[in-house]
Amino acid sequence: MSVRRNLSSPDAWLSALARIWRPVALLVGILALWALISAAHLVEDYLIPSPGRTLSVAVDKAAYLAQHSWVTTYETVIGFVLAAVLGVLAAVVMVYSRTVEQTLYPVLLFAQVIPKIAIAPLFVVWLGFGPGPKVVMAVLIAFFPVVISTVTGLKSVDPQMLELADTMGGGALRTFVKIRFPAALPHLFSGLKVAVTLAVTGAVVGEFVGSNEGLGYVILQANGNFDTPLLFAALLVMSLIGIIAFVALDIAERLLLPWHASRRGEAVTTTL
Template sequence: MADLAANTLSRRAFDQAWPPAALLIGLLVVWELACRALEIAPYILPAPSAIWLAVTTNSAALAFHTGITMFEAVTGFVIGSALGAVLGTGFAYSRFLERGFLPFIIAANTIPVVAIAPIIIIWFGHGMASKVAVTAFLSFFPLALNMMKGLQSYDRVVMDVFHIAAATPWQRFWKMRLPGALPYVFVGLKLNVTFSVIGAIVAEFVQADRGLGFVVMTAYRSMAMPRLWAAMLISALMGILFFLVIAALERLFVRWHASVDETR
């Protein structure tokens, strides 16, 4: 039985992994051949082989800058998601908070991150705290909105059963409303992890002496396009990794929901 389950999981993982892997390999082959056949200048579009060479020759430095950006993104993601969960819960339970604060939060969320980042850097300084603050600012809104929607989307019949059973407000929250909100919560978390990487890198664009955003800006100024593309692709892989972690947690905690179809 255990071997059958392991084989099923391996087969499912393979079925999910091979389409993007095959597409990626095909894209890299076409990209490399096009750069060689058309003799495209590296400053316009470097070939994958040139990007890989930039990664291998600067592996230690890129690993250091990747670690900095990853720390900023993860820390900002955790802080922003925690704030979003608290605000979303408050909005779900208080119509006054929802009507009073939500319009201002929506307005703040429409401000481009490149505009708010310099202000936050002035407030928090040029160190890592400002990058984390920008990331948290960009990350909290999706979870706040999804948390509110999830907590408000409970089954009225189930709520009546809890009322008949004389359940306390805490029991209704932990045993009914929060479990029912988890699918919405994970949608918000998936958005947050991608925004966290964007927020960290954009903040590094504005003012930084380390991180992938710093690598991109210095490579751009020196026209080292293979190194710029290497940093950009590493940031994309980081976002994919974060997304896969949240998706794995979703399958673990919300496997009962129709949105998590294990047979696909």
């Protein structure tokens, strides 16, 4: 059965609905609780605005938010693509070279535990106030998950498959292209979906430190002016960017790896 038929069949739509109704119900519940808290005046409006007020500001300043959202999206996409490419290349080298892995892995771990917000001002000094520092921050935050997931995937190949390929005369390159990399794709996509959401955070963190555009700039300006409705609206837009990017990668995974996606979906048994 083709992937297109699987995606368009009633069973596929029912399966998708079964997966999303719980998070949708939770989101509706959170919004209802938020509205009740605002209506009961349990928290001052200037601290937590009501959902209606936040939505009204988002609609009134839609063009303003869209302009800055485009900047953050651009920085996120560039940073994510660079992190994905560099992460996969680093993982391949580490898998095929034990010396490189033993040398590079501790350095990557050390770099990962350093708070990125602490070194963000350095990138502003070195690269200025353009998109460069934001892209670098996105790369740094998104790089580690890609490396770890790809290394795990490349090492999870059945050794008997590798022995069989070697016995049949398959070279290292053909074995990688035909066996290792395809087997690592499920792990790679898992890392990519984590990395793309972190890339959004990295871009915004870079904008916090030094920028005159982007959602991070909007959040800082709204916070300084005690404009909490605009701040919440910017946070919601930021979350929406991450969700759309995550869903796009999830769809790409299902299209490129239907065998993996269908097997994973069938393995989950619903009891409630």
